[in-house]
Amino acid sequence: MSGRDDILAAVRANRPRGDHPLPSVPLFDRSPPASLLARFKENLHRMGGEVLDLPVSGDLLAPVRAKIASGNVVCSVVPEIVGNRNIAGIGTPQDLADVDFAIVGASFAVAETGSLLLSEADLRVNAVAYLAQHLIVLLDPADILANLHHAYRRPEFRGNHYCCFHTGPSATADIEGVLIHGAQGVRSLSVLPLARTA
Amino acid sequence: MSARQHQTEAQPSMLHPELCASDDPDAIVRDGRRLDHAEGASKPLRPKPEKQPRGALIRGNRPVNQAEAAARFIAAPEHEKMHDERLWDLRQKRDREMHGIPEWEELRSLASAIKEHTLAHLDTYLEEFEVHATATGVHVHWARDAAEHNRIVHGILRDHGARSLIKSKSMLTEECGFRHYMASVGIDVIETDLGERIQQLDNEDPSHVVVPAVHKLRTDVAQVFARTLDTDPDNSDVHYLAERQREANRPLILAADAGMTGANFAVAETGTFAVCTNEGNADLSANVPKLHIASIGIEKVIPRLEHLAVFIRLLSRSALGSPITQYTSHFRGPRAGGEMHVVLVDNGRSERLGMAEFWTSLKCIRCGACMNTCPVYRRSGGLSYGATYSGPIGLIIDPTFNARKYSNLPFASTLNGSCSNVCPVKINIHEQIYAWRRVLVERHEVPLAKKAAMKAAGALLSRPAAYRAAIAAADTALAHLPRFVVYNGLNAWGKHREVPHPPKQTFHSWYQANRGARS
Numbered sequence: 001m002s003g004r005d006d007i008l009a010a011v012r013a014n015r016p017r018g019d020h021p022l023p024s025v026p027l028f029d030r031s032p033p034a035s036l037l038a039r040f041k042e043n044l045h046r047m048g049g050e051v052l053d054l055p056v057s058g059d060l061l062a063p064v065r066a067k068i069a070s071g072n073v074v075c076s077v078v079p080e081i082v083g084n085r086n087i088a089g090i091g092t093p094q095d096l097a098d099v100d101f102a103i104v105g106a107s108f109a110v111a112e113t114g115s116l117l118l119s120e121a122d123l124r125v126n127a128v129a130y131l132a133q134h135l136i137v138l139l140d141p142a143d144i145l146a147n148l149h150h151a152y153r154r155p156e157f158r159g160n161h162y163c164c165f166h167t168g169p170s171a172t173a174d175i176e177g178v179l180i181h182g183a184q185g186v187r188s189l190s191v192l193p194l195a196r197t198a
Numbered sequence: 199m200s201a202r203q204h205q206t207e208a209q210p211s212m213l214h215p216e217l218c219a220s221d222d223p224d225a226i227v228r229d230g231r232r233l234d235h236a237e238g239a240s241k242p243l244r245p246k247p248e249k250q251p252r253g254a255l256i257r258g259n260r261p262v263n264q265a266e267a268a269a270r271f272i273a274a275p276e277h278e279k280m281h282d283e284r285l286w287d288l289r290q291k292r293d294r295e296m297h298g299i300p301e302w303e304e305l306r307s308l309a310s311a312i313k314e315h316t317l318a319h320l321d322t323y324l325e326e327f328e329v330h331a332t333a334t335g336v337h338v339h340w341a342r343d344a345a346e347h348n349r350i351v352h353g354i355l356r357d358h359g360a361r362s363l364i365k366s367k368s369m370l371t372e373e374c375g376f377r378h379y380m381a382s383v384g385i386d387v388i389e390t391d392l393g394e395r396i397q398q399l400d401n402e403d404p405s406h407v408v409v410p411a412v413h414k415l416r417t418d419v420a421q422v423f424a425r426t427l428d429t430d431p432d433n434s435d436v437h438y439l440a441e442r443q444r445e446a447n448r449p450l451i452l453a454a455d456a457g458m459t460g461a462n463f464a465v466a467e468t469g470t471f472a473v474c475t476n477e478g479n480a481d482l483s484a485n486v487p488k489l490h491i492a493s494i495g496i497e498k499v500i501p502r503l504e505h506l507a508v509f510i511r512l513l514s515r516s517a518l519g520s521p522i523t524q525y526t527s528h529f530r531g532p533r534a535g536g537e538m539h540v541v542l543v544d545n546g547r548s549e550r551l552g553m554a555e556f557w558t559s560l561k562c563i564r565c566g567a568c569m570n571t572c573p574v575y576r577r578s579g580g581l582s583y584g585a586t587y588s589g590p591i592g593l594i595i596d597p598t599f600n601a602r603k604y605s606n607l608p609f610a611s612t613l614n615g616s617c618s619n620v621c622p623v624k625i626n627i628h629e630q631i632y633a634w635r636r637v638l639v640e641r642h643e644v645p646l647a648k649k650a651a652m653k654a655a656g657a658l659l660s661r662p663a664a665y666r667a668a669i670a671a672a673d674t675a676l677a678h679l680p681r682f683v684v685y686n687g688l689n690a691w692g693k694h695r696e697v698p699h700p701p702k703q704t705f706h707s708w709y710q711a712n713r714g715a716r717s
Binding site: 002003004006007008010011012013014015016017018020021022023025028031043046047048093094097112113114115120126127129130131147148149151152153157158160161162163164165166167168169170171172173174175176177178180182183184185186 | 280284287300301308311312314315316317318319320321324325334339340341342346390391392393396409410411412414415416419436437439440441444447448451452468470476477478479481482484485486496501503504505506507508510511518520521522523524525526527528529530531532533542544548549551552554557
């Protein structure tokens with residue numbers, strides 16, 4: 001017999017007794033926060049991320065431009081910002097090794113945890129969100145959901161081969177609990193709450 | 199004895215143990231002579247870092263002596279204190295998160311019920327997972343045991359001519375002795391989780407399922423990195439050490455032929471598997487090389503995406519006291535131009551499923567909350583258990599792998615029940631620890647002295663009159679016996695603590711005298 005058949009046969013033979021019904025999971029949204037953006041911001045800050053203040057007038061992207069001004073290599077996946085490393089021209093992920101700033105758009109965000117969902121459609125080349133030194137994310141405040149129960153109903157989880165919740169930058173506390181940002185991936189994560197244009 | 203010798207012994211700290219060598223690279227030399235105006239040729243004093251206590255001694259199949267290794271850990275007070283406080287801090291942060299979620303207990307009940315349902319229908323959900331993963335282009339393999347897992351992964355790597363593999367942390371691959379096997383077939387494995395990388399470079403197993411190097415002080419890490427990454431052995435600044443590791447790992451990540459991850463959950467309805475990390479290292483391992491292999495224990499499967507929400511909400515809150523890990527990655531198929539393989543591994547799980555008293559240990563989501571709260575674990579360090587899984591969950595899983603080798607482990611517990619109280623999937627851990635003691639005694643896996651004592655206690659406890667007589671006699675004896683009789687090698691209780699003062703009267707005789715007449 002194959003390993004597969006052996007394992008399945010053993011699992012069937014050793015099936016635990018008793019009735020074990022599958023519960024349905026409520027959405028746990030009886031007391032939503034007054035402001036989803038405020039709750040998202042508060043939780044992302046706790047996890048080491050930063051929400052940039054949107055200018056009330058003038059160039060709405062000014063906070064992003066100010067950030068990337070110090071970078072040599074900027075790779076933008078969003079039409080709002082023009083970088084100097086074209087994501088469409090990337091042959092292999094290794095071509096992104098020297099990127100200082102990557103700018104991407106999020107599919108949606110979750111207020112409960114301060115998370116952003118970045119899918120393969122948002123990233124174009126998945127590795128851009130990990131090889132860059134710093135990550136900047138544009139998020140439409142209308143796309144903030146209350147909690148993870150709502151999040152897992154979204155179509156992104158069924159349509160993409162890859163998607164990932166980002167909640168702050170790469171972090172570790174593996175040595176004596178000392179918190180370090182930029183353990184392996186991005187050293188910082190900034191979010192600009194900007195309405196989608198299209 | 200001369201006055202000088204006397205002073206050396208009385209005040210060693212006043213004398214520098216070493217002076218700068220004649221070839222000191224910091225020396226300023228002019229005209230062939232070392233300038234020494236105002237220079238101190240003495241080296242600054244630094245307290246010598248405490249040596250890291252190592253884990254349990256493994257002697258083939260012989261029972262691991264957890265108590266012996268724990269005693270060595272306790273004998274290193276700096277290590278013990280840091281370890282104890284660090285893990286208790288995680289426990290307190292977990293409590294803080296718990297209080298922030300009104301539905302916390304409801305989530306625990308849901309998580310437990312979902313896992314029990316899935317385990318009771320595991321064949322169906324595994325097949326469903328396979329169908330959906332295959333449909334999106336994932337190659338699904340099945341491995342009966344550790345050896346088959348290692349052979350399958352090696353086969354995939356060989357087919358692609360891969361010589362180097364970057365991987366994220368996976369307890370399953372620890373269980374499989376994966377790194378040792380890969381070394382034997384000439385494949386270079388690079389762990390990309392900082393804690394796991396430290397352990398790999400130190401040739402030591404992880405001591406905790408979430409924070410693998412939690413038993414090490416920064417000075418220990420400085421020594422490991424000095425030896426392996428050429429860092430300054432005297433610089434134990436944590437930021438410096440982490441940064442040097444990042445810089446050393448990055449080129450290896452970029453050059454790797456293949457990437458490997460584990461999985462925290464596998465969703466049957468979509469063929470998705472989810473991986474939770476804080477460093478983003480699973481995403482680097484999976485998204486930089488073309489080839490991604492994921493090793494997944496068969497108990498990781500859950501039915502639907504809506505159930506994933508329950509577990510993601512519980513996992514990091516229970517583990518680290520953060521609302522979620524920095525990265526929660528969902529893989530459902532290979533990326534364009536890439537290739538993805540999943541290896542579903544049994545390695546004793548299907549057998550455990552058939553153990554009426556112990557099958558619910560398969561609900562475990564490897565958060566480590568039971569370890570962080572356990573007074574025995576916090577004081578003795580994970581390596582004292584000499585097994586892949588340490589702490590309370592280890593006590594009930596390890597004997598399923600080897601009942602003789604791990605026969606002492608279920609006794610490394612006070613049965614206080616805190617582990618069961620913090621478990622996010624409501625495993626009755628302390629009850630299973632107790633049940634394992636009984637099973638191991640029945641199977642004659644318990645040492646004679648322990649068994650004789652338990653047998654005598656059992657006989658005594660079953661006869662109230664004999665018990666009362668024995669207690670009264672023991673109290674009288676304890677009050678009058680000399681210390682050397684009470685505190686000797688046979689009384690484990692008296693080794694690290696004082697035996698309680700014997701009462702003048704037993705409760706039973708007090709009751710008879712004061713209340714007995716009324717009843």
